[in-house]
Amino acid sequence: MNDPLHAAAAVFSEYSIIVALAFVGAVLWCSYRLAGHIGNGRIHGSAIAISLALVFACIGGHVTGGKKGLADFECLAGLAVLGGAAFRDFTIVATAYGVRLEEFLKTGLAGMLALLTGVLLSFAVGAAVAWGCGYREAASLATIGAGAATYIVGPVTGAAVGASSDVIAISIAAGLVKAILVMLLTPFAAPMIGLNNPRAALIFGGLMGTTSGVAAGLAATDERLVPYGAMTATFYTGLGCLLGPSVLFLAIRLLVGEV
C-alpha cells in the first residue's frame, strides 16, 4: 500500500476541492487562450470553458456510468462540491453586490409575467411532445411536461401524481437537456433575442427558469447580466412545483378526459 501512486491518490481525494480549483483554473486558462484564436475572438472564453466542461462531463458520465459527470472520477470529485448548489448560490448572490435595487423592482410585472409564461409554455410543450410520442395518461403527460420546466419540477410532479419511475427518469432527462442547451445556446442566441440589458435578462431568467442553465448561459454572454437573470429564475422552480402537480395536472386530466 505504500507505493507512490497511492500516496498521490490520497492527496487528490483528501484535497479534492483544491484539485477542482486548480483544474477549473486550467480549463479557463486554455479556454481564454482558445477564444483568442477561434472566430476572431467573437466567442467568449467562458462560453468555450462551459462547452468544454459539458463535453468532459459527457465523457466522464460514459466512462464511469455515474450521474455527476467528470466529478465521478474520484480525483475530480471536488468539482461536484465547487459546482454544487452551495457555491453556486453563494457566488450568484455575490454578483448582485453593487447592483441598484430599482433595476430589480422596475421589471417586477414583466418578470412575473415571464415566470408564468415560462412555466406554462414549457409544460405545454413538454406535454405535447409526450402526447406526440404516444403517452396518453395524464400523470405521464404532466410529469414529462413538468420535466420540460426544470429537472426538479419533473420528479416533484411525478411523485405527487404517481407517475411511473421510467417516466420520472425521462422528465429529469428533459430538464437536463434544457439546462445544458440553455448553457450552450444563450451566448449565440443573445444578439438575436436582444439579451443585452438588465430588463431582458430578468425576463430571460423568468422564461427559462433553470437556475444552472441561466447562470451559465448569462455568464457566457455577459457576466453583468447574471444577477438579473438569477433573480427571476430563483422563483421558477418553486412556481413550477406549485403549479405542476395541482392546476396543470388537473388541466391535463380535463384535456385527456380522465375526470
Added chain:
Amino acid sequence: MTIYGTSFLAFCVVCGLLGGRLLGWLLGLEANVGGVGVAMILLIVAGGKLQAKGLLGPATSRGVVFWSSIYIPVVVAMAASQNVAGALRGGPVAILAGVLSVVACMVLVPVLSKIGNGRSALPDQNP
C-alpha cells in the same frame, strides 16, 4: 477585514435561503421559493445601509467582490459535474421536450421585453 465582507455575504445568503424555505413551506412545497432572490435584495439593501454608515471599507468589500469574481469558475465546475450522459440517454422524448421548450421560450424573450417596456414607459430606461 476581508472576512467581515464574506461573513456578511454568507449571512445574507443564509437568511435569504431560510426565507425561501419558509415561503416554500407556507405554500406546502418541499422547495426553496426565491431564496437566492431574497438574499440578493438583502445584500443590496443591507449593503447600501452599511455603505452609508461607512462600515463597508475597501477590505470588507473585497470579501464580497472576490466571491462574485469566482462565479465563472464555479459555473464551469457546475457544468463539468452535470449529468450530460444521462440527458442524452433519456431518449428522443426527453431530448425533443427539452429542445422545443428552450426554443419556444427563447423566442418569447423579445416579445415580453416589449410588453414590459410599454407598461412602465419611464424615463429611467437606460441603466
